[in-house]
Amino acid sequence: MNKIFNIFGKSNIELFPQGSNEDIISRLRLNKIAIGVDDLSRALNAMGKEDPAKTLQNVKAAEAFQGAVRFIQDGERKATVAGALARAEVVPVPAMSNAIPKNAPQSSAPESTIQPQPVPAEITTEANLTEAQANVAAALLKAEQKK
Amino acid sequence: MTFFPKLLSVVTPKTAEEKWNDAYRRAIQEEAKVGGKVFGPIPEGIRREFFCLDERTWVWHEEWKDETGKQHIRTTRYDVRPHGIFKAQNDQPYQPLTYQEASNLFAAAKRYQEMVRAELIPLLQGA
Numbered sequence: 001m002n003k004i005f006n007i008f009g010k011s012n013i014e015l016f017p018q019g020s021n022e023d024i025i026s027r028l029r030l031n032k033i034a035i036g037v038d039d040l041s042r043a044l045n046a047m048g049k050e051d052p053a054k055t056l057q058n059v060k061a062a063e064a065f066q067g068a069v070r071f072i073q074d075g076e077r078k079a080t081v082a083g084a085l086a087r088a089e090v091v092p093v094p095a096m097s098n099a100i101p102k103n104a105p106q107s108s109a110p111e112s113t114i115q116p117q118p119v120p121a122e123i124t125t126e127a128n129l130t131e132a133q134a135n136v137a138a139a140l141l142k143a144e145q146k147k
Numbered sequence: 148m149t150f151f152p153k154l155l156s157v158v159t160p161k162t163a164e165e166k167w168n169d170a171y172r173r174a175i176q177e178e179a180k181v182g183g184k185v186f187g188p189i190p191e192g193i194r195r196e197f198f199c200l201d202e203r204t205w206v207w208h209e210e211w212k213d214e215t216g217k218q219h220i221r222t223t224r225y226d227v228r229p230h231g232i233f234k235a236q237n238d239q240p241y242q243p244l245t246y247q248e249a250s251n252l253f254a255a256a257k258r259y260q261e262m263v264r265a266e267l268i269p270l271l272q273g274a
Contacts, residue, residue: 035202
């Protein structure tokens with residue numbers, strides 16, 4: 001398989017058998033690259049029409065989004081949320097897992113200072129976030145916008 | 148030296164998923180080498196790779212040594228989003244691309260696509 005798939009270093013290689021991993025992956029990669037180039041072209045066109053102030057706002061949104069993704073993915077929840085909130089210069093709220101005692105009745109749980117926010121459409125649709133994840137993203141986005 | 152890995156693969160054969168992941172990773176590695184040539188000849192002592200990680204992520208990776216022999220690594224990740232194109236270098240915060248830099252990235256991506264297609268299309272029946 002190595003010999004077959006080491007395609008770029010060789011001048012004359014046998015065809016990938018149809019349905020093989022190499023065949024499917026090659027088609028998949030060509031498709032991804034084509035979509036990637038199209039998206040890049042669209043983004044570039046959009047950039048030509050955008051004003052700098054909006055671009056700055058978008059950076060903040062992108063950073064908040066990245067913060068939310070890190071929060072969800074890397075498991076270092078406290079550090080990431082605290083870091084994101086510190087950057088936003090707002091008072092950190094207790095992590096939800098610490099704020100609600102495991103055995104406490106539902107009614108005794110302290111209220112979070114993060115209120116559920118309507119989630120921007122682009123975050124939910126692009127990243128397929130769950131509702132909880134989307135709330136975190138929205139809270140971070142709001143915090144960034146306050147900055 | 149090649150005997151040992153072969154023996155290991157017999158003892159612990161890879162699952163179909165592992166084989167798929169290996170092949171996929173290898174495909175990107177090969178593409179990345181081709182992508183490194185998009186910007187022209189690569190100077191000696193520099194390792195340069197450029198590749199499409201997924202539909203909205205492009206990566207430019209460079210490694211080189213300075214006059215003192217110190218190794219430098221710079222990885223630039225470009226994220227293409229509907230509201231703009233952003234880059235992060237070596238895990239620094241994201242920053243927006245200027246229009247000129249975005250144009251350069253697009254030109255590089257386009258060239259990369261052409262070069263990868265030129266390599267792959269002849270190998271795919273009916274593509």
